[in-house]
């Protein structure tokens with residue numbers, strides 16, 4: 092199965108790349124003098140950069156893309172062959188006499204001579220399709236008959252600097268997407284449209300979950316009351332699960348002295364990702380340097396160290412929703428997904444080597460439990476391992492320990508039938524790690540959680556315990572954050588649920604809507620009863636029509652609306668409307684309370 096998919100993907104990549112050549116054929120018919128920048132295959136499609144010169148004759152707008160697309164379909168129908176051939180540098184340079192971009196590329200290749208198929212560095216590889224000959228390493232399809240003309244689409248036009256350097260000229264980049272079938276193309280387009288509607292930045296503002304302020308600074312989200320409720324509910328869930336798992340909650344400050352980050356190894360290696368130091372003049376003239384914390388681990392290590400530990404105290408599991416600060420370039424900030432302050436669902440588990448397998452597995456199982464609660468059906472765990480070449484540079488220089496820990500992790504995952512892929516040479520500095528990728532309800536991929544083995548840092552901090560044989564030993568540390576950060580997780584959940592959070596997580600769970608002012612008193616009696624049950628609610632007592640009040644509450648994606656009027660008062664009942672389900676009819680107040688208490692308790 093796996094292998095077949097890979098072959099299909101390879102063929103699809105060839106199709107995507109061949110489409111970019113066909114797009115260029117269509118473009119040069121309109122703009123014969125177009126300069127040609129790069130045109131690689133990307134996820135789901137391709138792009139190509141052009142220097143078109145003056146474009147007033149046929150402006151490359153999104154509307155005009157369809158015309159280029161149709162011309163490409165005509166070319167596909169001609170069963171054009173793609174044929175590879177080599178060309179000498181002299182000939183290639185002559186061919187691209189008027190194209191300074193290709194000329195630059197070829198001159199560079201001549202210097203390095205590293206393009207595939209350039210025999211003895213004297214020739215460069217070309218692909219010819221019809222009359223169009225293009226500097227290209229391939230691979231390509233053999234014939235345009237391999238392309239499904241209904242399964243591709245040109246999607247957008249953007250500006251892109253030549254070689255990504257803003258000092259260079261801005262070129263025109265045209266993007267396309269391509270799949271094997273029209274159905275796959277349509278599904279992808281639909282998913283993109285749906286993703287736009289679910290964009291967490293747009294919904295986050297509409298549902299009053301978070302905001303940003305110029306004065307606070309970029310990448311530093313402010314959580315509004317609705318967002319704070321979601322945070323609290325997530326923290327309650329985490330604490331509940333961690334209590335069952337034998338964790339202890341701790342709290343640590345947001346800053347620490349430079350010496351701690353030097354000991355952990357974050358300084359100087361990680362300095363670029365940290366906020367700049369705060370230099371403090373202590374009384375007596377002593378200078379101290381402090382940093383905002385970029386991770387919680389070193390703080391937790393100090394808690395481990397605060398007492399003499401024995402094997403009887405292990406495993407010690409320290410958990411904290413700790414706020415960390417990391418410097419991300421302003422161009423890389425993105426809503427809640429890339430931020431500068433983040434609240435991590437962090438914990439560090441200190442254990443003996445014998446305890447490791449059991450502890451690691453418990454963490455993995457915790458992940459799976461969370462996925463079930465959030466209805467995450469598709470996920471994959473990526474086990475990142477070391478590389479021999481990186482030992483002593485990227486990785487702690489202890490090959491034996493790497494191999495041993497990696498084997499332990501691999502064994503656990505295999506034995507427990509947990510789906511995972513292995514990615515060599517992507518481990519953390521101090522040990523192998525597992526990143527968890529999840530897919531949202533509409534099939535978009537996110538990296539949420541992480542689970543890392545650390546067999547090096549505890550030693551740097553001099554963490555020890557007295558083992559049963561009376562000897563002092565260093566514990567292994569597991570860093571885990573199944574719910575990642577509040578920022579990223581809530582950003583994901585907004586998209587996953589399209590803002591329609593399950594009842595237990597909804598900022599406002601019930602909206603009570605009195606039909607008119609005279610029903611307000613009864614509405615307040617119900618409010619009191621719901622409040623006694625810890626239910627989060629609002630009363631829509633504004634002077635609006637019933638229809639308008641219902642629409643407003645529905646726009647806010649509130650899970651239940653209860654409507655009260657004369658009939659309800661008479662029957663000592665409420666009329667209930669459920670989000671997405673419509674009218675549930677009338678029911679006694681207590682039955683309604685029992686129903687929602689049950690849903691909240693079971694996180695339905």
Ligand SMILES: [Zn+2]
Pocket residue numbers: 108112218225226227228229
């Ligand atoms: Zn090519």
Ligand SMILES: [Zn+2]
Pocket residue numbers: 386387388439570571
């Ligand atoms: Zn950590």
